[in-house]
Amino acid sequence: MNYYEVTGGRLEADVAEARPSFLFLRRLARRRLALVGLVVIVVIYGAGLLAPVAAPYSFTETDFGNTFAGPSLEHPFGTDRLGRDLLSRVMWAAQTTVIVSFAAIITGGLVLGVSLGLLSGYAGGRVDNVIMRVGDAFFGLPDILLLLLITATVRPRVDNFFDKFDDWPVLGGLIDSGLPDYVLVFGALALFGWVGMARIVRSQVLSLRETDYVMAARAAGARTPRILFRHLLPNVSNIIIVALTFSLGAMAGTEIALTWLGIGIQPPHPSFGTMIFDASGLSNLRNHPNLMMVPAITVALLLFAFNLVGDALNDVLSPRRR
Amino acid sequence: MQGLASYIIQRLLWAPVILLVVSMATFALGRYGPGDPVQILQGQYRDPEVRERIAEELGYNDGFFQQYWRYMSNFLQGDMGTSLTYQGQPVEDVIFPRLWVTIQYNFVALVLVFAIGLPVGIFAAMRQGTWQDPLLISIFLFFASVPVLVTIPVAQWLFALKLGWLPSGGWETRDILGVEIGLLDKRAIMPIVILTLPGVAGVARYMRAQVLEVLGEDYVRTARAKGLTEFTVVSRHIARNALLPLVTLMGFALVGLLGGSIFLETLLGIPGIGSYAFEAVFNRDYDGIMAIVLITSTAFIIANLLVDITYAFVDPRIRLGGGVGAQ
Numbered sequence: 175m176n177y178y179e180v181t182g183g184r185l186e187a188d189v190a191e192a193r194p195s196f197l198f199l200r201r202l203a204r205r206r207l208a209l210v211g212l213v214v215i216v217v218i219y220g221a222g223l224l225a226p227v228a229a230p231y232s233f234t235e236t237d238f239g240n241t242f243a244g245p246s247l248e249h250p251f252g253t254d255r256l257g258r259d260l261l262s263r264v265m266w267a268a269q270t271t272v273i274v275s276f277a278a279i280i281t282g283g284l285v286l287g288v289s290l291g292l293l294s295g296y297a298g299g300r301v302d303n304v305i306m307r308v309g310d311a312f313f314g315l316p317d318i319l320l321l322l323l324i325t326a327t328v329r330p331r332v333d334n335f336f337d338k339f340d341d342w343p344v345l346g347g348l349i350d351s352g353l354p355d356y357v358l359v360f361g362a363l364a365l366f367g368w369v370g371m372a373r374i375v376r377s378q379v380l381s382l383r384e385t386d387y388v389m390a391a392r393a394a395g396a397r398t399p400r401i402l403f404r405h406l407l408p409n410v411s412n413i414i415i416v417a418l419t420f421s422l423g424a425m426a427g428t429e430i431a432l433t434w435l436g437i438g439i440q441p442p443h444p445s446f447g448t449m450i451f452d453a454s455g456l457s458n459l460r461n462h463p464n465l466m467m468v469p470a471i472t473v474a475l476l477l478f479a480f481n482l483v484g485d486a487l488n489d490v491l492s493p494r495r496r
Numbered sequence: 497m498q499g500l501a502s503y504i505i506q507r508l509l510w511a512p513v514i515l516l517v518v519s520m521a522t523f524a525l526g527r528y529g530p531g532d533p534v535q536i537l538q539g540q541y542r543d544p545e546v547r548e549r550i551a552e553e554l555g556y557n558d559g560f561f562q563q564y565w566r567y568m569s570n571f572l573q574g575d576m577g578t579s580l581t582y583q584g585q586p587v588e589d590v591i592f593p594r595l596w597v598t599i600q601y602n603f604v605a606l607v608l609v610f611a612i613g614l615p616v617g618i619f620a621a622m623r624q625g626t627w628q629d630p631l632l633i634s635i636f637l638f639f640a641s642v643p644v645l646v647t648i649p650v651a652q653w654l655f656a657l658k659l660g661w662l663p664s665g666g667w668e669t670r671d672i673l674g675v676e677i678g679l680l681d682k683r684a685i686m687p688i689v690i691l692t693l694p695g696v697a698g699v700a701r702y703m704r705a706q707v708l709e710v711l712g713e714d715y716v717r718t719a720r721a722k723g724l725t726e727f728t729v730v731s732r733h734i735a736r737n738a739l740l741p742l743v744t745l746m747g748f749a750l751v752g753l754l755g756g757s758i759f760l761e762t763l764l765g766i767p768g769i770g771s772y773a774f775e776a777v778f779n780r781d782y783d784g785i786m787a788i789v790l791i792t793s794t795a796f797i798i799a800n801l802l803v804d805i806t807y808a809f810v811d812p813r814i815r816l817g818g819g820v821g822a823q
Contacts, residue, residue, distance in 0.1 A: 207634065310800065311514040318758055319773055319792065320522075323785055326777050327525045427643050431759065434645050435774070447645075454649035454763065456657070456664055463653050470646045478641040485637070 201490045208486030211479035218476045222268030231259040233266040234442050242462055251468045254452075260468050267444040267469065270433070271476075274360050275425040282364030283371045283421050288414060290368060291375025292402045296383050306376070309369040317366045318431060325362055325437040332358050359438035363425055374417050378410045412491040419487055423480025430473055446473050504805055511797050515790075522789045523564050526782035571790065577783030581775045587787045590772065593676075595791070597667060598757055598768035600679055601687050608688065609695035610742075616696060617703025618730060624708060633701060640697035645759045647690055652763075655686065662686050665764035687764055691756060702742065707734050 221228065236256040243253040251260035294305040336354040382388060383406070391405050432438050433447025441448055446469050452458075453465035551557050555566060570577070576587035616636065620629045639647075656664035668681040710716060711734065719733045757770030765771075769788060776784035 207630065307510055307514075310510075311517065313800070319789060322758070322773070322777050323522065323525055323789065423641070431643060431645060434759070436778075450645060450649065454645075454652075456652065459649060459653045460657050466649050466653065470650055473646050474638075474642040477643070478638050481637050481641045482634070 205486045205490075208483050211482035211486075214475050214479035215483065218268050218472065218479075219272050221265045222270075222272040225262075225265040225269045229259075229262040229265045231262040233258065233263050233444050235259070235262075242465075244464070252464055254465055255462075260465070263444040263449065264446075264468060264472055267446045267449055268472070268476075270439050270443065270445040271426050271429055273356060274363070274429040274438075275422055277356065277360040278363035278367055278425045278429075279418060279422050281360065282367030283418055283425075284414075286364065286368035287371025288375055288407070289402075291372035292379055292406055292410075294372060295376035295379025296398070296402055296406065298383075302376070305372065309372055312366055313369045318428075321362045321366065321428075321432060322435055322437065324365075325358055325432070329358060329437075355439045355443075359429060359432055362432075363428055367421060367425060370421060371414070371417050374413055375410050378413055379406055382406055382409055416484060416487045416491055419480060419484040423477055423484065426480065427477055507801055507804060511801055514797055515794060518793050519568065519786075519790055520564060522786055523567060524560070526786055527560070527563065567786070571787070576787040579776075579784050580781035581772070581779045581784055587783050590784065591769065591787055591791070594767055594769045594772050596676070597766060598761070598770060600677070601684055601766075601768075602691065602757065604679060604684075605688050605691035605695070608692040609699055612692065613696045613699025614703050614735070617700035618707055618735060620700065621704040621707035621711065622730070629704075633697070633704065636693070636697035636700055639693040640695070642694070643759070644690055644694070644756045645763065647693075648686075648760065648763045651686060651690060665766070667764075667766045667768075687760055687766060690760065694756075699742070703735075710734055 236258055237253065238256070240249075240253055241255055243249055245252050249259050249261065251264065253259055254263070290305050290309075294302045332354050388401060388405055391401050396405070429438070430445070430447045430450070433445040434451045435447070436451070439445045439448070449469040450466065450473070453462070453469070459466055555563060558566075567577070574588060576591065579585045579587045579590045582590050613636075616632060620632050623629045623632075652664045655662045662685055663683050665686070666683050668683055669676040670680055671677075672680075716729065716733055719729045724732075757768060758774055759770070760766070761768045761771035762774045769792075772784065773788050775781070776788065
């Protein structure tokens with residue numbers, strides 16, 4: 175690809191002035207589809223974050239005089255079988271997705287994945303071998319089945335553990351709000367979520383560790399952690415952003431799958447998985463298809479948007495395709 | 497090729513270790529998870545003495561490794577224990593007919609994924625720069641993004657309830673030369689289509705990238721200059737060079753297909769291994785779970801092993817990689 179394609183035909187001085195981070199934002203802005211995706215993610219995640227203040231009703235507020243209502247001014251998405259407002263429930267379900275996917279990404283993808291990937295790629299040899307083989311083991315296993323098994327068997331223990339703190343002032347309230355469920359789900363997700371990130375980071379570090387500046391740092395007496403986090407990490411950050419976008423979408427998808435299976439966040443707290451599960455089934459579908467369509471379309475849009483944005487970021491950030 | 501040989505041996509030695517760890521972890525989860533198998537067998541008689549006798553007879557009082565060892569040696573001899581979901585039936589009698597059902601529609605879906613994905617990818621690459629390329633890829637990307645637990649209810653609503661074209665679920669088999677085949681029934685259409693659509697995007701995008709990479713190569717230009725038809729250029733000179741690394745996608749496709757079958761079979765009422773996994777977990781049918789985990793993990797590990805080895809053949813960079821300054 176020639177120079178003008180890369181810079182979009184701008185003058186050299188113009189490019190030199192632009193900081194690299196702004197350059198990629200500018201490139202991203204030229205992709206309309208990705209921008210639409212970004213807007214969708216921001217709207218749905220924003221609705222989730224703002225649910226406590228912005229949701230018109232509480233997710234438990236029933237209205238038995240007004241069940242299975244169609245869209246109206248009071249209830250833009252209609253109501254469910256208990257007369258609960260669907261819009262509010264979707265917003266609260268989005269909050270569940272926001273919390274679980276971000277917690278899983280930060281623990282599994284960022285902390286575990288990035289540091290293990292850096293270590294694996296830089297140290298090489300036996301350390302690399304052990305980390306990557308453990309990763310292979312997790313990657314090569316049927317994760318949904320194992321997550322199902324782990325959460326089904328470990329859950330009572332987690333509940334027992336948290337029961338001890340039930341009387342504590344702040345923690346007790348958190349536990350009642352379903353904290354153990356969140357911990358269980360994102361813990362299980364993180365367990366399987368680090369591998370992809372570690373592999374990507376490792377492959378980048380493999381080529382970077384032989385570069386002059388890393389050698390120079392080593393020669394100057396820098397210790398391994400400093401080389402890893404000061405010299406290598408900034409150079410793989412682009413790749414990390416792309417991988418995070420993709421895996422955030424994947425985590426959201428798995429969270430929905432797990433709650434569909436009845437694992438994790440328990441009713442009455444809404445989640446997309448339980449909403450879809452409750453609305454599927456032939457008689458429900460026949461009589462009240464909108465109970466299905468509202469969460470289904472939201473989930474479809476959200477996950478599609480993640481893929482669109484991840485794709486565009488991949489094109490914009492990965493040096494090979496520039 | 498010495499590097500390759502040692503790489504393969506290394507991977508072959510590692511596979512049983514992974515299986516050992518996974519089977520032990522699963523066994524431990526089953527033994528120390530909620531629910532007491534002895535209590536279930538004990539039924540009405542809550543007599544501690546009876547309980548002790550049953551536990552002793554079944555070996556629940558033995559150490560963990562002893563129990564594990566006994567279970568595994570029975571398993572390898574074909575005795576997988578007793579199903580609690582289908583009471584009294586040996587697990588092996590439950591699992592294998594179900595495995596066959598799952599394999600049937602998964603195999604067809606896997607073939608279709610490649611049969612559709614490859615031409616779509618090539619077509620998209622040839623149309624790069626027009627509106628057709630992003631549109632086509634986006635459509636399949638959409639299906640790849642949406643989980644089956646969303647697509648199935650929507651498909652049931654549309655095709656079974658609104659249009660009445662397809663049955664809403666189930667699985668009917670026909671006896672063909674002594675083999676139970678379920679693919680000839682129209683009930684098989686929905687699971688196959690729903691499994692195929694999400695897989696297409698991966699293959700299509702991969703193929704698109706491959707084709708774009710070789711499109712500017714000299715040998716493609718030469719082929720065109722010789723006056724070969726566009727079809728020959730694409731099929732003989734472009735596609736062939738992109739096909740080999742495609743094996744790696746097979747493994748990932750397989751993983752994706754099996755993972756989805758839990759939801760697919762539960763929602764569509766297909767008596768496969770996915771719906772058994774779902775039932776087994778909720779019935780605390782640990783012998784069943786153990787067998788499913790062992791069988792699917794083995795299949796996954798073998799598939800990944802084959803993929804990695806093929807990949808190492810194709811891409812020599814994979815097996816290079818020693819410690820710092822090793823080169």
